[in-house]
Amino acid sequence: MKRRNVLAGLSAGVLAGCSKIGATKPMQKLFGAADGWHREMQRTLGGPEALAREFSPADISPFFRGNGTLDPGTASYAAHEASGFADWQLGVTGLVARPLALSLAQVRALPQRTQITRHDCVEGWSAIGQWTGPQLKTILDLAGLRPEARYIVFRCADNLGDGDYYESIDLVDAYHPQTIVAHQLNGAPLPIKNGAPLRMRIERQLGYKHAKFVTGIDAVASLQGIAGGKGGYWEDRGYQWYAGI
Ligand SMILES: Nc1nc2c(c(=O)[nH]1)N[C@H]1C(S)=C(S)[C@@H](COP(=O)(O)O)O[C@H]1N2
Numbered sequence: 001m002k003r004r005n006v007l008a009g010l011s012a013g014v015l016a017g018c019s020k021i022g023a024t025k026p027m028q029k030l031f032g033a034a035d036g037w038h039r040e041m042q043r044t045l046g047g048p049e050a051l052a053r054e055f056s057p058a059d060i061s062p063f064f065r066g067n068g069t070l071d072p073g074t075a076s077y078a079a080h081e082a083s084g085f086a087d088w089q090l091g092v093t094g095l096v097a098r099p100l101a102l103s104l105a106q107v108r109a110l111p112q113r114t115q116i117t118r119h120d121c122v123e124g125w126s127a128i129g130q131w132t133g134p135q136l137k138t139i140l141d142l143a144g145l146r147p148e149a150r151y152i153v154f155r156c157a158d159n160l161g162d163g164d165y166y167e168s169i170d171l172v173d174a175y176h177p178q179t180i181v182a183h184q185l186n187g188a189p190l191p192i193k194n195g196a197p198l199r200m201r202i203e204r205q206l207g208y209k210h211a212k213f214v215t216g217i218d219a220v221a222s223l224q225g226i227a228g229g230k231g232g233y234w235e236d237r238g239y240q241w242y243a244g245i
């Protein structure tokens with residue numbers, strides 16, 4: 001039906017079980033996964049579904065700066081850039097029933113969400129931008145999260161010299177309605193500096209959680225054993241894992 005058309009390119013088998021596996025099992029785990037004072041406080045005050053503030057088009061910053069990696073600078077990324085990211089793939093792996101490799105066309109064909117939000121960087125700047133992309137939960141439901149999954153890890157195309165950039169969130173943020181895999185900023189394809197062709201928006205957390213140049217989404221039971229084990233490139237270097245605003 002309509003959903004089939006939208007998801008053309010994904011097999012019927014991929015679609016069949018998604019609502020069952022994806023929607024129920026992970027939701028049962030949401031509260032068991034919560035630990036840490038900051039996370040508890042924010043969620044007690046706002047509730048797990050509380051939305052980050054959304055703004056109007058008039059509020060959009062005239063310039064949305066880039067921060068951190070502005071271009072991954074690898075031969076592979078340069079080749080993707082030259083071909084307009086036609087062969088970019090978003091892998092969905094780990095504790096999922098149906099691993100996926102989504103093309104950008106498939107990501108764009110999923111139901112989309114557009115939101116105008118403020119990005120806050122710990123370095124002391126903010127900017128308001130309009131982001132468009134599918135909700136992460138749509139993709140997780142397609143892949144069918146397994147009940148053992150507790151965290152979602154984002155793999156990125158940039159290496160900072162002493163490690164690849166990566167990030168992670170728990171299932172509360174993964175299923176939050178404003179958590180999207182963005183491919184557009186202010187109605188245009190993502191600029192390179194802002195994470196082309198795909199970057200996360202995790203709207204209730206600080207800027208470093210919003211992984212850019214995303215190549216993979218990995219469902220895991222534990223963050224131990226991944227890079228430094230703290231759940232993110234900056235977390236491994238001392239930043240808070242839960243960076244609620
Ligand atoms: N892959 C990757 N993602 C990243 C970073 C990075 O260096 N590499 N920097 C983070 C930081 S600290 C911020 S503030 C935002 C900046 O997003 P922007 O470049 O769109 O402003 O991206 C985050 N995501």
Ligand SMILES: [Mo]
Nearest residue numbers: 121122207208
């Ligand atoms: Mo940042």
